[in-house]
Amino acid sequence: MRPPFAAAPVEGKTARLWIGLGVAGALLALCCGVGIASVGGLALTGMQALTEQSQRAVDDYLSARVEEDWQEAYELRCEQDQQAESPSRYTDRVSAEPRIESYELGEAVDVTPQAIRLPGVVDYDDGTSERLLVPLEQDPETGRMEVCGFDR
Numbered sequence: 001m002r003p004p005f006a007a008a009p010v011e012g013k014t015a016r017l018w019i020g021l022g023v024a025g026a027l028l029a030l031c032c033g034v035g036i037a038s039v040g041g042l043a044l045t046g047m048q049a050l051t052e053q054s055q056r057a058v059d060d061y062l063s064a065r066v067e068e069d070w071q072e073a074y075e076l077r078c079e080q081d082q083q084a085e086s087p088s089r090y091t092d093r094v095s096a097e098p099r100i101e102s103y104e105l106g107e108a109v110d111v112t113p114q115a116i117r118l119p120g121v122v123d124y125d126d127g128t129s130e131r132l133l134v135p136l137e138q139d140p141e142t143g144r145m146e147v148c149g150f151d152r
Contacts, residue, residue, distance in 0.1 A: 047108075047109075047111075050109055050111070050116070051107070051108055051109050051118075053144070053145045054109045054116060054118045054136050054145050055105050055118060056145070057076065057136055057144065057145035057146060057147060058105055058118050058120065058134050058136070058147060059105060060072075060076055061073055061076040061077070061134075061147040062100060062103045062120075062122070064076060065094065065100045066099075066100050066101070066102075066103075068095070068099070070087075070090065070091040070094060070095065071087065071091075073090075073094070074087050074090050074091070076146060076147055077090075077146060077147050077148065078136075078137045078139070078146040078147065078148035078149075079137075079139070079146075080137070080148060081147075081148055081149055098124035098125055098126045098128065099124065099125040100122055100123070100124060100125075101123050101124060101125045102122075102123045103120055103121065103122045103123065104120060104121045105118060105119075105120045106118055106119035106120055109136075110133065115135050115136075116135070116136045116137070116145075117133040117134060117135050117136065118133070118134045118136060119131070119132070119133055119134075120132050120133075120134060134147055134149075135147075135148045135149055136148060
C-alpha cells in the first residue's frame with residue numbers, strides 16, 4: 001500500500017543544519033562587532049568632549065587671571081573653593097601672587113575615580129614657570145566644568 005503523502009527527504013539534513021548555524025553565528029559575530037565598535041566610539045567621543053570642556057574652563061579661568069578680572073576668575077571656581085574663601089580674600093590673595101603672563105594647556109585630561117585634572121604650564125611675569133594639574137568639577141546645576149584649585 002502507498003502512503004497518502006510523500007516522505008520527507010532525509011539526505012542533506014545535517015548539511016542544512018550546519019549552514020544555518022554558520023549563518024546565525026556570523027550574524028551574531030557581526031552584531032557583537034558593531035556593538036563593541038559603537039561603545040568604543042561613544043567612549044572616545046565622551047572623552048573628547050570632556051577634554052574640550054575642561055580646556056575651555058581652565059582657559060576662561062586663566063584668561064581672567066591674566067586680565068586681572070578677579071571677580072570673573074572667582075566665579076569660574078567650584079562651589080567648594082568659593083565657600084572656602086570670600087571674593088575679597090580671593091582677590092587679596094591672587095593679586096599678591098606673581099602675575100600670570102602666559103600659559104599652555106595640555107591636550108588631554110587626566111581622569112581618575114577621585115578627580116578630573118588638566119595639565120598645564122603657567123609662565124609668570126617674574127620669569128618663573130610652573131607645571132600645574134588643574135582639578136576640575138562639574139557644576140551639578142549648570143553642567144559646566146569649574147576650576148577647583150591647583151595641584152602643584
